[in-house]
Amino acid sequence: KILILDFGSQVTQLIARRVREAHVYCEIHPNDVSDAFVREFAPKAIILSGSHASTYEAEDLRAPQAVWDLGVPVLGICYGMQTMAAQLGGAVEGGKTREFGYAEVRAHGHTRLLEGIQDFATAEGHGMLKVWMSHGDKVTTLPPGFKLMASTPSCPIAGMADEARGYYAVQFHPEVTHTVQGRALLERFVLQIAGARPDWVMRDHVEAAVARIREQVGDEEVILGLSGGVDSSVAAALIHRAIGEQLTCVFVDHGLLRLNEGDMVMDMFAGKLHARVIRVDASELFLGELAGVSDPEAKRKIIGRLFVDVFKAEAAKLKAGSGGHKGASFLAQGTIYPDVIESGGAKTKKATTIKSHHNVGGLPEQLGLKLLEPLRDLFKDEVRELGVAVGLPPEMVYRHPFPGPGLGVRILGEVKKEYADLLRRADAIFIEELRNFRDEASGKSWYDLTSQAFTVFLPVKSVGVMGDGRTYDYVVALRAVQTSDFMTADWAELPYALLKKVSGRIINEVRGINRVTYDVSSKPPATIEWE
Numbered sequence: 001k002i003l004i005l006d007f008g009s010q011v012t013q014l015i016a017r018r019v020r021e022a023h024v025y026c027e028i029h030p031n032d033v034s035d036a037f038v039r040e041f042a043p044k045a046i047i048l049s050g051s052h053a054s055t056y057e058a059e060d061l062r063a064p065q066a067v068w069d070l071g072v073p074v075l076g077i078c079y080g081m082q083t084m085a086a087q088l089g090g091a092v093e094g095g096k097t098r099e100f101g102y103a104e105v106r107a108h109g110h111t112r113l114l115e116g117i118q119d120f121a122t123a124e125g126h127g128m129l130k131v132w133m134s135h136g137d138k139v140t141t142l143p144p145g146f147k148l149m150a151s152t153p154s155c156p157i158a159g160m161a162d163e164a165r166g167y168y169a170v171q172f173h174p175e176v177t178h179t180v181q182g183r184a185l186l187e188r189f190v191l192q193i194a195g196a197r198p199d200w201v202m203r204d205h206v207e208a209a210v211a212r213i214r215e216q217v218g219d220e221e222v223i224l225g226l227s228g229g230v231d232s233s234v235a236a237a238l239i240h241r242a243i244g245e246q247l248t249c250v251f252v253d254h255g256l257l258r259l260n261e262g263d264m265v266m267d268m269f270a271g272k273l274h275a276r277v278i279r280v281d282a283s284e285l286f287l288g289e290l291a292g293v294s295d296p297e298a299k300r301k302i303i304g305r306l307f308v309d310v311f312k313a314e315a316a317k318l319k320a321g322s323g324g325h326k327g328a329s330f331l332a333q334g335t336i337y338p339d340v341i342e343s344g345g346a347k348t349k350k351a352t353t354i355k356s357h358h359n360v361g362g363l364p365e366q367l368g369l370k371l372l373e374p375l376r377d378l379f380k381d382e383v384r385e386l387g388v389a390v391g392l393p394p395e396m397v398y399r400h401p402f403p404g405p406g407l408g409v410r411i412l413g414e415v416k417k418e419y420a421d422l423l424r425r426a427d428a429i430f431i432e433e434l435r436n437f438r439d440e441a442s443g444k445s446w447y448d449l450t451s452q453a454f455t456v457f458l459p460v461k462s463v464g465v466m467g468d469g470r471t472y473d474y475v476v477a478l479r480a481v482q483t484s485d486f487m488t489a490d491w492a493e494l495p496y497a498l499l500k501k502v503s504g505r506i507i508n509e510v511r512g513i514n515r516v517t518y519d520v521s522s523k524p525p526a527t528i529e530w531e
């Protein structure tokens with residue numbers, strides 16, 4: 001296994017991710033762990049992360065001495081390189097200008113780390129790497145025993161190596177995707193140089209996560225807010241695997257879910273996994289409070305507040321305990337790593353408060369509960385993989401995202417039960433056909449080829465004709481987008497045949513809707529949701 005020592009960089013998790021992608025087990029620990037800890041960990045190799053600090057500012061930001069005494073390969077990244085230089089007898093200087101962004105690095109000498117890894121070669125035959133830099137300080141004198149491995153015009157020592165000891169260091173960030181060969185370089189380090197075996201699979205991660213949850217929870221009890229979304233579902237399945245009956249899921253049905261969603265969630269968790277799930281049918285409460293409200297922000301606030309109220313009331317009951325249950329002391333959340341970064345909490349262990357109201361930020365304190373977040377080190381695709389590994393069906397785990405306020409933001413203006421019922425049926429048809437239609441070239445379904453697709457209810461009526469009669473019914477809009485980060489998005493060029501099928505089915509099967517439109521707006525300037 002690989003030990004990653006974290007000096008406080010925002011991207012330390014990415015190092016772990018790259019190592020995991022090479023199927024090697026790794027753990028991240030703070031840079032100030034004890035020598036005894038490092039020895040006991042018995043790593044195959046150690047990676048020192050970057051940091052916000054400079055070697056001058058932070059005299060205490062050092063790798064434990066054991067790192068250098070163990071005799072295993074060490075890779076220093078950015079600050080990790082600087083501390084390696086400073087600790088082993090080289091010199092580091094504060095840079096007058098901060099170097100940030102794309103750079104081209106020239107490889108020097110023939111090191112095992114970079115041998116054969118390059119993006120292009122110069123006319124003179126030097127191997128060149130396209131990399132991502134972010135640093136102010138730099139190494140100005142190589143420590144004894146080291147040779148130059150890489151350089152840029154503004155950073156003459158951008159990489160160094162002492163191959164006899166297996167020490168390598170780079171000033172750039174191989175863990176970010178902007179460094180084109182970064183993955184190859186980290187793989188080279190952990191597999192070839194450190195000789196780690198690529199035998200780590202998601203199953204092992206499940207076992208490790210289960211062990212950690214058991215250790216953290218002991219014989220106490222846990223409450224989890226289950227929304228049916230990917231993150232809370234995977235968290236629930238994982239925690240249930242770890243502690244079974246000690247977990248109680250609270251599923252608040254606000255009446256703004258997709259068709260049959262509530263039953264599906266219950267069937268999956270209570271039925272198949274035999275988890276303890278309390279379903280709270282709060283649709284009347286939500287629809288009642290939403291009556292007469294048409295402003296999008298006001299609607300969001302009402303839904304968010306009610307959700308917290310309902311959840312809190314259930315959690316308080318569970319905290320008190322009853323019927324053989326002694327009372328919960330933990331609140332579990334499906335916080336994942338991007339949430340942690342977004343909230344700026346990468347180093348602090350604070351709860352996240354992202355856009356979703358399901359992410360009940362602040363609730364643990366109010367309820368006097370401890371926080372359990374078993375997914376906080378994982379990226380979305382890893383969460384999905386883990387979900388499948390703990391037995392959730394792939395269709396559930398690979399679903400498009402669904403916003404916390406649900407259909408509340410997909411019914412424009414005032415929300416009514418009648419509208420929600422029509423929208424649910426129309427949307428189910430759209431999603432079903434997206435799953436049915438396959439793109440010939442890739443063989444993938446259009447559901448998999450789009451990042452998010454849904455139907456929007458427009459509370460306006462238009463005239464139509466059906467059989468011999470005139471109709472005067474509602475309009476829906478279909479929305480399908482392709483995006484990698486949901487910050488920007490393109491509308492999907494769905495095949496006409498698919499649009500035709502969906503429109504025909506909705507108008508024929510959903511009495512009350514007589515017109516279907518397709519949204520051809522990109523984000524920006526439009527957003528993905530209509531409200």
Ligand code: XMP
Pocket residue numbers: 300355356357401402403404405452486523526527528529530531
């Ligand atoms: P927009 O509409 O801002 O949406 O382009 C970007 C992504 O965020 C989702 N979204 C939400 N998710 N609670 C959520 O959990 C919300 O209030 C919310 N609003 C938007 C949206 O579905 C899309 O994936």
